[in-house]
Amino acid sequence: xxxxxxxxxxxxxxxxxxxxxxxxxxxxxxxxxxxxxxxxxxxxxxxxxxxxxxxxxxxxxxxxxxxxxxxxxxxxxxxxxxxxxxxxxxxxxxxxxxxxxxxxxxxxxxxxxxxxxxxxxxxxxxxxxxxxxxxxxxxxxxxxxxxxxxxxxxxxxxxxxxxxxxxxxxxxxxxxxxxxxxxxxxxxxxxxxxxxxxxxxxxxxxxxxxxxxxxxxxxxxxxxxxxxxxxxxxxxxxxxxxxxxxxxxxxxxxxxxxxxxxxxxxxxxxxxxxxxxxxxxxxxxxxxxxxxxxxxxxxxxxxxxxxxxxxxxxxxxxxxxxxxxxxxxxxxxxxxxxxxxxxxxxxxxxxxxxxxxxxxxx
Amino acid sequence: xxxxxxxxxxxxxxxxxxxxxxxxxxxxxxxxxxxxxxxxxxxxxxxxxxxxxxxxxxxxxxxxxxxxxxxxxxxxxxxxxxxxxxxxxxxxxxxxxxxxxxxxxxxxxxxxxxxxxxxxxxxxxxxxxxxxxxxxxxxxxxxxxxxxxxxxxxxxxxxxxxxxxxxxxxxxxxxxxxxxxxxxxxxxxxxxxxxxxxxxxxxxxxxxxxxxxxxxxxxxxxxxxxxxxxxxxxxxxxxxxxxxxxxxxxxxxxxxxxxxxxxxxxxxxxxxxxxxxxxxxxxxxxxxxxxxxxxxxxxxxxxxxxxxxxxxxxxxx
Numbered sequence: 001x002x003x004x005x006x007x008x009x010x011x012x013x014x015x016x017x018x019x020x021x022x023x024x025x026x027x028x029x030x031x032x033x034x035x036x037x038x039x040x041x042x043x044x045x046x047x048x049x050x051x052x053x054x055x056x057x058x059x060x061x062x063x064x065x066x067x068x069x070x071x072x073x074x075x076x077x078x079x080x081x082x083x084x085x086x087x088x089x090x091x092x093x094x095x096x097x098x099x100x101x102x103x104x105x106x107x108x109x110x111x112x113x114x115x116x117x118x119x120x121x122x123x124x125x126x127x128x129x130x131x132x133x134x135x136x137x138x139x140x141x142x143x144x145x146x147x148x149x150x151x152x153x154x155x156x157x158x159x160x161x162x163x164x165x166x167x168x169x170x171x172x173x174x175x176x177x178x179x180x181x182x183x184x185x186x187x188x189x190x191x192x193x194x195x196x197x198x199x200x201x202x203x204x205x206x207x208x209x210x211x212x213x214x215x216x217x218x219x220x221x222x223x224x225x226x227x228x229x230x231x232x233x234x235x236x237x238x239x240x241x242x243x244x245x246x247x248x249x250x251x252x253x254x255x256x257x258x259x260x261x262x263x264x265x266x267x268x269x270x271x272x273x274x275x276x277x278x279x280x281x282x283x284x285x286x287x288x289x290x291x292x293x294x295x296x297x298x299x300x301x302x303x304x305x306x307x308x309x310x311x312x313x314x315x316x317x318x319x320x321x322x323x324x325x326x327x328x329x330x331x332x333x334x335x336x337x338x339x340x341x342x343x344x345x346x347x348x349x350x351x352x353x354x355x356x357x358x359x360x361x362x
Numbered sequence: 363x364x365x366x367x368x369x370x371x372x373x374x375x376x377x378x379x380x381x382x383x384x385x386x387x388x389x390x391x392x393x394x395x396x397x398x399x400x401x402x403x404x405x406x407x408x409x410x411x412x413x414x415x416x417x418x419x420x421x422x423x424x425x426x427x428x429x430x431x432x433x434x435x436x437x438x439x440x441x442x443x444x445x446x447x448x449x450x451x452x453x454x455x456x457x458x459x460x461x462x463x464x465x466x467x468x469x470x471x472x473x474x475x476x477x478x479x480x481x482x483x484x485x486x487x488x489x490x491x492x493x494x495x496x497x498x499x500x501x502x503x504x505x506x507x508x509x510x511x512x513x514x515x516x517x518x519x520x521x522x523x524x525x526x527x528x529x530x531x532x533x534x535x536x537x538x539x540x541x542x543x544x545x546x547x548x549x550x551x552x553x554x555x556x557x558x559x560x561x562x563x564x565x566x567x568x569x570x571x572x573x574x575x576x577x578x579x580x581x582x583x584x585x586x587x588x589x590x591x592x593x594x595x596x597x598x599x600x601x602x603x604x605x606x607x608x609x610x611x612x613x614x615x616x617x618x619x620x621x622x623x624x625x626x627x628x629x630x631x632x633x634x635x636x637x638x639x640x641x642x643x644x645x646x647x648x649x650x651x652x653x654x655x656x657x658x659x660x661x662x663x664x665x666x667x668x669x670x671x672x673x674x675x676x677x678x679x
Contacts, residue, residue: 002394004366004367005367005370006370007370007373007374009373010367010370010371010374010392012390014374014378014380014384014388017384017387018380018381018384021379022378022379022380023378023379024374024377024378024379024380025377026377028374028377028542029374029377032373032377033373036369037674037677040670040673040674040677041670041673042623042624042673044623044624044627044628044669045623045627045666045669045670045673046632047627048627048631048662048665048669049662049666050663051631052631052634052658052659052662052666053659053665054636055634055638055654055658056655056658056659056662059638059651059652059654059655060651060652060655060659062651063648063649063651063655065653066648066651067648096572096668097666097670098663098666098670099663100666101659101662101663101666102659102663105655105659121369145578151582164498181434192389193382193385193389194382196372196375196385197375197382197385200376203372203375203376220601257400259402260390260394261397297407301395301400301403302394302395303394304368304393304394304395320596324418324422330426331422331423331426332422332423332426333434334419334422335419335420335421335422335423335425336419336423337419337428338415338416338418338419339414339415339416339419339420339423340419342411342412342413342414342415342416342417342418342419343416344412345408345409345411345414345415345418346408346409346412346413348408348412349405349408349409349412352404352405352408353405356401356405
């Protein structure tokens with residue numbers, strides 16, 4: 001756990017390190033701090049807001065379906081858009097945690113209604129995805145509050161996946177999408193400072209962007225694992241593209257982590273780390289979920305995002321279990337592979353603690 | 363949803379001309395995982411994967427049910443590995459976390475031993491007594507190690523035993539009775555954990571552990587009542603209602619005393635779902651769903667307002 005430091009201590013430190021060229025609007029910072037103190041939230045409260053929104057949306061959809069209101073395209077579209085506008089305006093004007101449930105519910109209900117309406121109008125699925133992506137992008141330009149930005153990013157990633165998945169002949173696309181998301185997550189995770197320094201909007205969007213990319217990658221990796229195990233073999237043949245990108249991203253992330261501590265003594269030499277990683281991940285070339293899962297864990301731990309770390313660990317365990325479950329060998333062969341892999345990890349562990357110890361003794 | 367240091371650095375950055383180098387340095391110093399944390403992380407990661415994979419390899423080996431291997435050889439092999447694993451925790455060089463992870467692996471091997479026994483003597487793969495035996499024979503290790511992940515496995519095993527018992531032996535039990543029992547079982551563990559935390563302060567129980575048990579308890583309460591509402595509408599006996607009402611009442615009192623936003627949020631959300639169920643059950647017309655939607659939005663917003671003001675008061679104390 002990193003030590004907590006107060007905002008005033010931070011300002012003093014910055015004044016000292018930046019020198020005379022440093023200009024700061026302390027009044028604005030104090031005003032924002034006071035404002036935020038009244039709205040300081042916890043993970044439990046945020047989850048409560050989202051769950052409240054989801055359940056309210058489900059109840060509303062139940063109402064729509066039972067009342068048969070989904071037949072009226074015009075009404076659905078008008079009310080759907082109204083809900084979305086209300087949600088964005090509410091969030092923009094009163095950026096307060098207390099209205100989160102209202103705006104999350106209105107946002108989700110609005111998009112469901114617009115979706116129903118477009119379906120009723122017989123709009124093509126690809127066009128529907130494009131419309132959703134366009135609307136979500138528009139919302140991100142207008143509003144950068146945490147929850148709505150998170151939902152908008154998820155909508156964009158979901159929309160792109162929908163676009164790629166509606167065309168069955170292009171089965172390579174989901175894997176390219178995984179590769180792009182893995183690259184995107186690495187670039188986002190490793191360049192926090194550059195991204196937040198770009199503009200005020202980017203600064204506000206950074207955290208929801210990282211979490212949404214991580215969630216999208218987890219869902220896509222899960223999808224690829226399930227698809228690999230149930231459908232055509234052909235689909236599996238393209239999975240190496242995603243794996244290679246994920247493995248390269250893992251190696252690159254490791255090199256960045258090492259670089260961060262380069263001024264101190266490095267514990268293990270580069271060759272052992274990179275060769276070991278490549279060796280451990282090569283057998284999973286047709287299961288990008290393993291290298292992707294590892295990448296997610298590393299990046300989440302690196303930037304210290306607890307929500308994505310927990311999600312990554314849980315999904316990593318699931319991906320590994322599914323990988324071995326689906327392997328087309330007898331249980332005996334699987335048992336030998338697992339046992340040997342386990343021993344290799346234990347040996348790596350022993351090697352690591354010995355190195356740490358000898359390093360500490362120096 | 364982000365930590366305070368990061369939030370503060372972001373805020374200063376947005377109202378000043380802070381250089382990228384300084385932002386990078388402050389994030390490295392106060393937000394990102396440092397070298398010590400990375401060492402800990404790599405250690406736990408490698409060890410968990412090592413123990414996990416090795417144990418899984420052993421499980422798969424016995425699941426293969428090698429016909430050429432004599433039954434005594436099978437049992438002897440598992441017992442040999444089990445003894446070797448258990449003895450390895452006496453190696454003084456290992457830290458207590460390492461020993462606990464190894465003991466967790468050994469506890470899983472006890473399950474393997476029972477499974478192999480069941481396989482040889484055809485006791486059935488999902489028999490409740492398999493899980494009961496497994497739970498009983500690791501109890502001592504669970505208590506001695508006091509390792510939260512092992513405790514969690516233990517609680518899941520006992521819940522599984524209860525579930526299978528109700529399916530295979532006490533199949534005449536009503537579904538609501540099973541939920542009452544699961545609720546009470548997890549409640550006992552929750553109370554025990556909370557009491558232990560207060561009485562023996564030297565034992566550190568991580569928040570994620572108590573929170574997980576609290577969530578399991580609330581899950582059985584909520585699902586049990588929803589089942590009662592929809593499946594036993596004509597013959598409701600309100601026992602679970604009454605117990606949950608009393609427990610939640612005490613839970614709110616405890617949460618306010620302990621200044622726990624988490625417990626309050628869980629109890630509030632579970633109550634909102636239960637009330638929504640009551641509303642849907644009471645009215646048959648379509649408008650009820652609309653009303654439920656408004657009720658959820660209104661009540662969750664109200665709860666959040668209350669929680670925020672409590673959080674603010676408690677943070678200032």
